[in-house]
Amino acid sequence: MTTFLLPSEIWDAGRGANVLTNALADTQPTDLIFVPGYVLDTGGVPQSARIIRVDVGEGFVSQDVVEARLRKIAEDPNAVVISPRLTKNDTKGGSGHNHRVHHVGKLKVVTVDADAGSYRAQWLRGSCQGKWIDYGAGQPIFTYNTNNFDEASPSKCDTYVVVASGLLGLKMIIESSPDPDARIVIFDINQHQLDWSHFVIEHAGEERDFTALNAAFQAERPELSLRAVLPHERANAKMQNDWFANHHRSVAALRDNPITWIRANLLHDPNPVLSQLPPEGQTFFMYLDIFLPWLHGEATPTVLDLRQLAAEFRAEVIDRTNSETQFLPREIAHEIQLPEHSPW
Incomplete structure (x- = not known):
């Protein structure tokens, strides 16, 4: 009997399942193969x-740590490691394994070069969903943007696609002086x-104090919680x-434009x-830091840097519109940037 270890990392779980299936065919009936549970899942x-x-x-456990944990359970110093990676020439799983883990301040940043069809992307769009912080129903509402609010506005466009969180999307639209249609x-x-964004547009003409407008929304929807402004965010807020206060009437005037409200998860679907x-005209698309999801439940606060998925997404948007499409963020982020007074 031979003991085998398959130290596949969690973002390569699908690839690891392929390798395990091949290993079952190539090993003897008496052999044992120790495998991380997420590969079987x-x-x-x-x-x-x-x-x-x-x-x-x-969580984000590197291959050497996975191997050490498998070896400890196997209690066999002579256990043979099965490579969890397919070769460059194996078309079933793509070419190689690309990720790196580094720290920015107190944050652990995991860069995952996963394209939309990869096993890693499938995992990120599946089992990882429940681990994202500040996303989805049940999380506090962002009435203030944590992103830099002092962004330069785009040029005038025919179509604006913006995230509902905070005022930044509405600011970008209004300051570009859009046409009424x-x-x-x-x-x-x-x-x-x-719901909050819709409330802001509907009631902005009645209230120039943004904190008072948020209080009115809270009174109408007491079951919901609004995210508090943290100390290092006060200047931005x-x-x-x-x-x-200076543009509340312009916010209210957006009611006259055709608005479509969509609940969607850009990472999943x-x-x-x-x-x-639209295939014609000028388009502005604001997706902020959706491709930098923060994870909770980890010993160290963790950020996923999904730059390959972000690049694919931008390319898809441009393919459906035109090369003059404007984005926010304007460029794909290559590193996490922390403000000077960030608690992280």
Whole structure:
């Protein structure tokens, strides 16, 4: 009997399932194969008494750590490691494994070069969903943007696609001086965030104090929670209060433009938003830091840097519109940038 270890990382779980299936065919009936549980959870592996499931953790655990945990459970110093990676010439799983883990301040940043068809992307769009912080129903509503509010506005466009969180999307639209028939698409993963944005546009003409407007929304929807402004965000929040006081009537005037409200998750299924893109005219698309999701439940606060998915997404938007499409963020971020006074 030979003991084998399959130290697949969690973002390569699908690829690991492929390798495990091949290993079952190539090993002897008496051999044992120790495998991380998430590989088996892909559903792509036939049942076998030779497979020993091991809980190696659900977070971002590197291959060497996974291997060490498998080896400890196997209690066999001579255990043979099965490579969890397919070769460059194996067309089933793509070419190689690309990720790196580094730290920016107190944050652990995991860069995952996953294209939309890769096993890593499939995992990110599946089992990882419940681990994102500040996304989705049940999370506090972002009435203030944590992104830099002092962004330069785009040129005038025919279609504006913006996230419902905070005032930044509305600011970008208004300051570009849109025509009365300019089309607006407002999307978010959280229906309550959409409800708040709709409330702001409907009632902005009645109230120039942004904090008072938020209080009115809270009184109408007491079951919802609004995210508090953190100490290091106060200067940015003040800019938003000041801007709203000077532009609240312009925000209210957006009611006269055709607006489409869409609940959508760009990481899991971007089609509800992409289907709204016109093939002609000028388009502005604001997706902020959706491709930098923060994770909770980790010992160290963790950020996923999904730049390959972001690049694919931008290319898809441009393909459906034209090369002059304007974006916010304007360029794909290559590193996490922390403000000087960030608690992270």
